[in-house]
Amino acid sequence: MKNIAVIGAGTMGNGIAHSFALNGFNVNLVDTSEQQLANALKTIERNLERQVQKNLITTETKDESLLRIQTFNSLSHAVTEVDLVIEAVSEASKLKQQIFAELDKLCPEASILASNTSSISITEIASYTNRPDKVIGMHFMNPVPVMKLVEIIKGYSTSDETYQKIHSYTLALNKTPVLVNDYPGFVANRILMPMINEAIISLFEGVAGVAEIDEIMKLGMAHPMGPLQLADFIGLDTCLSIMNVLYDGFKNPKYAPCPLLINMVRAGKLGVKTGEGFYSYDKGSKEAKVSPRFT
Structure with a gap:
């Protein structure tokens, strides 16, 4: 075949x-x-x-x-x-x-x-x-x-x-x-997306800044990329869609998407593909600079 x-x-x-x-x-x-x-x-x-x-x-x-x-x-x-x-x-x-x-x-x-x-x-x-x-x-x-x-x-x-x-x-x-x-989010995203969402909540609540949250996860947890930059690469609209699938599927408030994520998607700030998310990106480049919105 x-x-x-x-x-x-x-x-x-x-x-x-x-x-x-x-x-x-x-x-x-x-x-x-x-x-x-x-x-x-x-x-x-x-x-x-x-x-x-x-x-x-x-x-x-x-x-x-x-x-x-x-x-x-x-x-x-x-x-x-x-x-x-x-x-x-x-x-x-x-x-x-x-x-x-x-x-x-x-x-x-x-x-x-x-x-x-x-x-x-x-x-x-x-x-x-x-x-x-x-x-x-x-x-x-x-x-x-x-x-x-x-x-x-x-x-x-x-x-x-x-x-x-x-x-x-x-x-x-x-x-x-x-x-x-076959259950909402399967395994990969049932574990990954709530982590990304929690990183966004931490930013939303002022616990730390974008670069700081990502640096902690890279150095402390040996992740090759921080969760906020990873969200930009995945696409914030995709992250929101998956969180909504989890929330609708389990009816558990722990899967509710962060209001900041919802607002960013509404504003069209979707990450790499639009040139701005938690980081900003020059056209044709994936080099990340913290978005002016979060500095």
Whole structure:
């Protein structure tokens, strides 16, 4: 089974396409935006070249990988002959439901439909298809070409056969599959997002500043990046969406998103992708400077 489709050409989608193409899979990369697809191909080529420069792959491997990726701006021609589809669009339940309902109609009966969702119920997504046994979560970590973990989420009706196939796919990418059950936030974000939210609350309540909170977590807990800078990299809108999933799913006030996070998202200060979050970023650069708002 060597033919897959990736839906969404953003950060996660292009990283997933990169990883599959590098490991011998033919990839149909789908996005409604031609500009997004063009940007994705440039990003993939740039990241493959970094691997060449680090002597991780050869120039020939890079060129062969790029040739395995085809781009499409609609689902109708991209998914009719694939064994696996991985959805990697924004973290919005209704959008994912619509996509999976359409995929169910277009894909071969035997195709597995996977979501890269970081928090939304696989069982709920599967309910919009007539193949819930073939719907599963494949939660890749960012940056996808570098990070080894893939959180595999079985929905209520996901079959063991589907899980075993996805387990094999993940190993074929030289990544490590870890199985979890379908509850809000799964494991990664059920633990990570409340930590990020608590860091935002600490800032909101004036316990310490942005740089100080991040420095404490980096030096004291050996985190490679502080929680506020990490939130900027993830996207504050994504962080808020995941906190809302946790809050709605458990009805527990400990998962309530911080008012500062809510206000920043309302103001369009989403982190790296908008140039300002807890830190500010020059266009085309990921170098972080504490935002004037917090100095």
